[in-house]
Amino acid sequence: MPDGSMSGRIGQSPVRVDGRAKVTGAAHYASDMAVPNPAWAWLVTSAIARGRIAAIDEAAARAVPGVLDILTHRSMRGEVGDAGFFAGGGYAGSTIRPLQDDRVRHDGEIVAIVLAEGLEQAREAAYRLRIDYAEETPAAGFGSEGAELVSAREASGGSFEDPGVGDADAAFAGAAIRVAADYATPTQHHNPIELFTTTAQWEDGRLTVFEGSQYVHGLKNGLAAQLGLDPAMVRVESPYIGGAFGSRGSLTQRTALIAVAARRLNRPVKLVATRDQGFTIASYRAETRQHVKLGADTDGRLVALVHEGTEVTSRPDPYKVAGTQTTSRIYACPNIRTRVSLLHADRNTPGFMRSPPELPYMFALESAMDELAHAAGLDPIELRRRNDTMREPIKGLPWTSRSLMPCFDRGAAAFGWAERNPAPRSMREGDWLVGWGCATTIYPTHLGAATARVTLTPDGRARVQTAAHEIGTGTYTVVAQAAAEGLGLPLGKVLVEMGDSDLPPAPVSGGSNVTASVCTVVMQACEQIRARLAAAATEGPLQGRDPATLRLLDGALRAPDGAAEPLAAAMARAANGAIEVYAENIPEGLPPDSLKKLYQGKQALGGGLEGKQHVMAAFGAEFVEVRVHSRTAELRVPRILGAFAAGRIVNPRTARSQLMGGLIWGIGSALHEATEIDRRTARYVNDNIAEYLIPVNADVPQVEVLFVEEEERTANPLGIKGLGELGNVGTNAAIANAVFHATGKRVRELPIRIESVL
Amino acid sequence: MTPPNRDLGRRGLLGAGAATAALPLPSGPTQAAVPPQQRPDMTLTLRINGKAHPLTLAPRVTLLDALREHLALIGAKKGCDQGQCGACTVLIDGHRVLSCLTLAATAEGREITTIEGLAGPDGALHPMQQAFLEQDAFQCGYCTPGQILSAIGCVREGHAERPEDIREYMSGNLCRCAAYPNIVAAIEQAKPRMERA
Ligand code: FES
Ligand code: FES
Numbered sequence: 012m013p014d015g016s017m018s019g020r021i022g023q024s025p026v027r028v029d030g031r032a033k034v035t036g037a038a039h040y041a042s043d044m045a046v047p048n049p050a051w052a053w054l055v056t057s058a059i060a061r062g063r064i065a066a067i068d069e070a071a072a073r074a075v076p077g078v079l080d081i082l083t084h085r086s087m088r089g090e091v092g093d094a095g096f097f098a099g100g101g102y103a104g105s106t107i108r109p110l111q112d113d114r115v116r117h118d119g120e121i122v123a124i125v126l127a128e129g130l131e132q133a134r135e136a137a138y139r140l141r142i143d144y145a146e147e148t149p150a151a152g153f154g155s156e157g158a159e160l161v162s163a164r165e166a167s168g169g170s171f172e173d174p175g176v177g178d179a180d181a182a183f184a185g186a187a188i189r190v191a192a193d194y195a196t197p198t199q200h201h202n203p204i205e206l207f208t209t210t211a212q213w214e215d216g217r218l219t220v221f222e223g224s225q226y227v228h229g230l231k232n233g234l235a236a237q238l239g240l241d242p243a244m245v246r247v248e249s250p251y252i253g254g255a256f257g258s259r260g261s262l263t264q265r266t267a268l269i270a271v272a273a274r275r276l277n278r279p280v281k282l283v284a285t286r287d288q289g290f291t292i293a294s295y296r297a298e299t300r301q302h303v304k305l306g307a308d309t310d311g312r313l314v315a316l317v318h319e320g321t322e323v324t325s326r327p328d329p330y331k332v333a334g335t336q337t338t339s340r341i342y343a344c345p346n347i348r349t350r351v352s353l354l355h356a357d358r359n360t361p362g363f364m365r366s367p368p369e370l371p372y373m374f375a376l377e378s379a380m381d382e383l384a385h386a387a388g389l390d391p392i393e394l395r396r397r398n399d400t401m402r403e404p405i406k407g408l409p410w411t412s413r414s415l416m417p418c419f420d421r422g423a424a425a426f427g428w429a430e431r432n433p434a435p436r437s438m439r440e441g442d443w444l445v446g447w448g449c450a451t452t453i454y455p456t457h458l459g460a461a462t463a464r465v466t467l468t469p470d471g472r473a474r475v476q477t478a479a480h481e482i483g484t485g486t487y488t489v490v491a492q493a494a495a496e497g498l499g500l501p502l503g504k505v506l507v508e509m510g511d512s513d514l515p516p517a518p519v520s521g522g523s524n525v526t527a528s529v530c531t532v533v534m535q536a537c538e539q540i541r542a543r544l545a546a547a548a549t550e551g552p553l554q555g556r557d558p559a560t561l562r563l564l565d566g567a568l569r570a571p572d573g574a575a576e577p578l579a580a581a582m583a584r585a586a587n588g589a590i591e592v593y594a595e596n597i598p599e600g601l602p603p604d605s606l607k608k609l610y611q612g613k614q615a616l617g618g619g620l621e622g623k624q625h626v627m628a629a630f631g632a633e634f635v636e637v638r639v640h641s642r643t644a645e646l647r648v649p650r651i652l653g654a655f656a657a658g659r660i661v662n663p664r665t666a667r668s669q670l671m672g673g674l675i676w677g678i679g680s681a682l683h684e685a686t687e688i689d690r691r692t693a694r695y696v697n698d699n700i701a702e703y704l705i706p707v708n709a710d711v712p713q714v715e716v717l718f719v720e721e722e723e724r725t726a727n728p729l730g731i732k733g734l735g736e737l738g739n740v741g742t743n744a745a746i747a748n749a750v751f752h753a754t755g756k757r758v759r760e761l762p763i764r765i766e767s768v769l
Numbered sequence: 770m771t772p773p774n775r776d777l778g779r780r781g782l783l784g785a786g787a788a789t790a791a792l793p794l795p796s797g798p799t800q801a802a803v804p805p806q807q808r809p810d811m812t813l814t815l816r817i818n819g820k821a822h823p824l825t826l827a828p829r830v831t832l833l834d835a836l837r838e839h840l841a842l843i844g845a846k847k848g849c850d851q852g853q854c855g856a857c858t859v860l861i862d863g864h865r866v867l868s869c870l871t872l873a874a875t876a877e878g879r880e881i882t883t884i885e886g887l888a889g890p891d892g893a894l895h896p897m898q899q900a901f902l903e904q905d906a907f908q909c910g911y912c913t914p915g916q917i918l919s920a921i922g923c924v925r926e927g928h929a930e931r932p933e934d935i936r937e938y939m940s941g942n943l944c945r946c947a948a949y950p951n952i953v954a955a956i957e958q959a960k961p962r963m964e965r966a
Contacts, residue, residue, distance in 0.1 A: 026902050035885070037844075131829050205909070205911045253848075255909075285850065481909075483909030483910070667905075668946075671950060671951070700848075701853040707940040708939045708942070708944075711947070712936065
């Protein structure tokens with residue numbers, strides 16, 4: 012559990028309150044939680060992407076000593092029901108339900124679960140299970156016969172509208188300067204270092220699941236729906252999560268299956284899925300193809316913007332990210348047309364991966380902006396300045412705050428941008444071609460309904476309980492800081508409990524909403540406590556003071572004139588012992604049923620770019636230097652710099668880490684990461700973390716993060732904008748633009764590798 | 770660079786022939802004929818963090834699974850189980866080793882150090898742990914035990930003289946949260962303190 016004794020109010024940089032647990036090995040992740048005498052589960056996943064299971068021979072597997080049972084579609088008896096697709100108001104990240112019939116719908120679908128006394132026995136038996144398939148020709152995605160293209164609008168039943176304004180095609184035709192190009196982004200997998208694990212345990216009809224989750228209330232309610240249980244009978248514990256990045260946000264298929272296995276064996280069951288299985292039993296970032304057209308007048312002012320994108324998804328699920336919602340709103344432009352389409356193929360269902368809409372779509376837009384700058388003979392920063400706007404162009408709504416150009420100016424100065432020779436291939440050091448590129452980054456400011464319970468005891472300690480999640484973002488720490496601020500206590504006196512569905516619900520740890528959503532409600536709870544103490548201070552040192560002016564600070568209730576009463580004495584007047592309060596908050600602009608939905612574990616965030624009065628987002632500017640070897644085309648990023656404005660920064664230390672990690676994610680996405688698929692078999696090829704390349708320490712020599720001060724008054728009372736997904740959005744284009752500057756070659760397909768620039 | 774794995778590979782026990790014969794398995798004429806997975810459990814004693822732990826294990830159990838599933842030493846993490854991520858790194862006789870590629874049986878008679886064994890009896894953190902904490906050299910913390918043990922090994926090997934060396938010799942430990950620059954800073958902070966200690 013979190014500890015720490017340093018002071019750390021909002022805006023200060025205490026070390027993480029859970030840091031000691033993490034550096035001593037005391038932090039318990041899901042598969043570290045002890046359960047009595049667990050049986051082990053091992054998944055068997057399909058070796059084909061489309062077809063039927065023709066035969067299963069269990070004999071050799073069952074002969075392995077220690078094997079307890081084997082679950083297949085033949086032995087499952089409809090025990091797992093439908094929890095509905097999350098985007099349609101349900102819980103599941105995929106509506107594909109393994110082990111329900113003999114169909115195989117994608118590579119690596121769960122087709123059997125072996126249960127045994129020990130993990131070695133379960134593994135061995137899984138390898139001995141023989142499955143014969145009746146294979147059908149699968150469609151892998153783009154260019155595959157049998158893949159079905161539908162418009163996102165159609166797929167959504169009309170609830171999704173492609174944003175647009177004016178007549179973009181006519182305006183483009185008449186524009187003085189025009190660029191038009193196609194872009195492509197690959198399949199990518201989150202690959203958190205913690206594997207996908209589930210431990211299920213039944214006690215007196217009550218199910219406890221230990222599983223790394225970005226939304227314990229969603230998982231709990233989804234499981235209850237699948238298993239036909241009262242949600243009160245399900246508990247999800249997830250105190251620490253070994254990275255998530257979106258992969259643990261929605262209910263996945265394995266959990267209910269492991270719960271069924273545990274019920275059948277009448278004994279806890281533990282699953283640690285393998286790394287390669289993780290590529291197909293959870294979600295991933297969908298592959299896209301995009302087309303962008305930009306038209307500008309001779310000054311570089313945009314007159315037309317067209318952005319079309321197509322995203323691969325599974326057969327049944329209309330999952331989309333539709334980043335045109337963002338790219339159509341960033342720059343001033345009177346004529347905009349967008350269109351998003353989905354390509355249904357024989358793939359597992361994609362899902363949220365860090366900055367889901369923005370990452371692929373901003374790669375295309377910000378690459379095209381660089382192409383436009385080049386065509387117009389303008390500095391790329393100057394082009395953004397000429398198209399900067401305090402109103403988004405689709406509905407004309409104001410941004411609550413926007414510091415894009417201050418970010419560019421701060422970043423450019425720190426990077427030394429003025430030294431850049433704009434001509435491609437003009438900068439060189441020995442055998443290395445040097446290129447400098449930049450791009451805009453943006454992430455919408457989302458908010459969710461949230462609840463929290465705060466207990467203050469007379470000895471000056473506080474306990475905060477809220478079912479938020481620690482996925483590496485520093486949530487234990489920032490929530491503790493909010494309570495320390497609200498109650499005037501040292502950070503070390505605040506204990507935060509999270510990651511447990513028995514706690515008051517907090518929203519999904521997605522969309523970078525949690526710091527804003529949860530700190531807000533915790534501050535409200537603290538305010539209730541302050542108000543109670545202040546109302547009771549009618550005698551003693553604070554007699555006669557206006558209760559509204561009393562503040563909790565440094566362990567005392569204090570009046571503006573300096574009069575003060577120690578906390579214990581103030582509490583003795585107000586309560587007989589501890590004071591416990593519960594607070595719930597629906598952020599402004601969210602529908603009144605948001606709390607109900609939160610208690611039901613539904614995903615319902617607001618804010619961002621969907622507001623009716625205004626739009627809100629954090630912005631930044633990213634700068635990179637690339638070096639491309641003139642003979643071998645080896646590509647390096649010796650330095651990267653981001654300048655970001657995200658309202659009030661609760662903890663600059665952890666915020667910097669988030670943004671730094673985001674920038675490095677951007678390097679990975681631009682230069683390393685792609686899940687390769689065999690187009691004939693629709694199967695993943697490099698499903699391990701030696702061949703799916705993620706950045707290693709040697710790939711990132713120098714990363715610099717700058718904060719640009721920004722006052723946000725509207726989004727939430729604390730003025731916080733989320734930033735966990737801000738760092739990696741602009742990086743892809745910044746690197747591609749730098750590669751163009753270095754080599755004169757425009758690479759429009761990620762990742763950029765040696766062969767792209769040869 | 771992957772941390773050196775020396776001769777403690779899985780192949781030692783699961784492979785055929787000569788390598789198997791050298792290991793402390795129950796001996797007997799039938800051994801060659803019995804597939805490794807069906808060999809009876811063996812008893813062994815592992816010395817971990819200065820304490821002896823008697824164990825009865827199947828010969829194919831890895832050191833990582835022995836630590837986590839048989840001894841409740843969950844600080845060592847499983848991130849791939851195939852030598853690709855470094856999350857399972859422990860020290861054996863002071864050298865960094867991937868415990869997922871090491872059979873528990875081959876670690877008998879050696880001194881094993883896990884993350885649980887680094888802090889002093891009074892709870893004082895090892896200089897490397899302290900530096901990771903102060904430099905915010907982690908986010909989710911899952912790779913962290915492996916990073917810290919690998920970092921200690923890196924310093925002891927003399928591979929922490931320059932930041933370029935640290936980056937190279939720490940590249941066998943993946944961090945998906947990408948705390949890399951802070952990890953380098955932590956090692957630079959801890960190195961002189963380790964050398965003084
Ligand atoms: S778990 Fe051992 S290297 Fe990944
Ligand atoms: S801290 Fe999350 S993987 Fe390294």
